[in-house]
Amino acid sequence: MTAPQDPERGMGVSPMHLQKSMGETPMPRKVACSVLLLTLNEEINLPRCLASLTWCDDIVVLDSFSTDRTVEICKAAGCRVIQRKFDNWSSHQNWAVSNIPFKYPWVYYSDADEVMPPELIQAVDAITSAPDRKAVAFGVRRKEMFWGRWLRHSSMYPIWILRLFRPEKIRWERLVNPVAVVDGPTVRLQRDIIHYSFSKGLHEWVEKHNKYAHFEAQEAMRVSKSGVDDFWGIFSVGDPLRRRKAMKAMSYRMPLRPLLRFIYMYFLKLGMLDGRPGLTYCRLIAMYEFFIDLNVKELRRREKSLPL
């Protein structure tokens, strides 16, 4: 068998066992990595997502009491299903990595509306089968899909997110859009995941972002109160995470934030090259920013005990 190529050193020949995963060949060897999959009413997305996770024999589904066929589908696919009441993103994910006994030392995190392409599976295999890795977490790029098109510009690709990690070395912060805090070196894998954020339609997208906006507003209040605006972070070239965080904190102080966000995405980041889906996406994100602003206004009144 060909030894898996190290993805950190570029593309190599695909391992045989992955190439022959279909057909009359015997069951392929599984990749020595567990999967953590978070769900709430995901019957629509699950078949596509699970089809890209067949390489794994330890898929743990952390479900927030779905009322559709989610649990049934996951069990039929041989996943372990654990249910927990959702409180907020970081606390939910932190609970998972500190309480779930995974079969393997490595965990790949996935959302149900994501798909893992074969190149990434090969990379995960290469990493997890090598004995001594210094890195404890790996980032990947996310490809946002909308109306059948990859939002190359408007989604501000590449945005790096941590997806493969040692569960004891990672914790998350923030109530929503959690940011990983890693105890050890992290490495960027030059690999993509595919994100179908709109797979349930715009109605569900708005519903989801209504919830996000509520949490984001609380985060914005926390940041503005703590007074830890990291002004110089805006110019941090080497640390894009820090830059994004600083820009976000800063943006809450600007008037007409939704409009600025639109101009930034559509014109400066060339979202206009993404055609009709790009324009629609930028408009949706601007609206989402507006929802956050409204929530911030409401929270401010609540905190000052003003009549609502």
Place this chain on the structure above:
Amino acid sequence: MAKAPVSIMIPTKDEEKNLPFAIASVTEWATDVFVLDSGSTDRTKEIAESMGAQFVFHQWQGYARSKNWGLDNLPFTTPWVFILDADELITPELRDEIIRITSDTTNDVAGYYINRFFIFLGKRIRHCGYYPSWNLRLLRRGKARYEEREVHEHMVVDGKVDYLKHDMEHNDRRGIAYSIAKHNHYSTLEAREYFKVLTSQSAADKGRLFGGSPVERRRWVKTVLWPKLPVRWVFRWVYMYFLRLGFMDGDVGFHFCLFLASYEHQIDLKLREMMVEYRQGQKK
């Protein structure tokens, strides 16, 4: 304090957040307060009863029919009935006016319109096309009923009508997230309506611009022209903020108009989504 000869009817469904304010604004001076509930699963009943209101359950039959059922069947003892929504309340000035009018035995009016102002993010909306907003809510028992239709029900009054001087307040305390969820729901329904007409093969559904009746012309504007207008939500915002003087409401007026525009915006994007799927389906 002697109570005014008015009973209050509050239709509810899961109103635990708003109901305490509505009841508190009437309980001291109204003879009876009836909470007409259509199957709440929250603390509505508990709140109603603990605040001295009478809780009555009646299966939901649509806005008009449910309220008519209440007018016909609740055990009113007073000559006057006031219909108050759970997210509304009666201001002290309006209360005094109601007490004065209903206690006047020479009064021969059968129903009163009351003006209502909106509270958005804690502040009063005085323009934006949302004010004035007149609703017939105070009526002489047996003299007024709702016309039975699905939405936008109106009252039919047998006798003289008049207008009260003071306002009532509309303030939904379920918060902005609830309002966004409501907009999400209604904009989807609205987009479906537009979609039906846009993809309809029937000429009658679309109306006519030339050579038809005014009704056909209006239908044409609403179903053919309006859904095709670009940036409808901008028109809506400009209309509310400038033409209906929303700018005079200051910062909150700006956001209120933008919020209603974002509703229009959602209809637009959802309609586009349906059209994308429709065209993909046709290609296959």
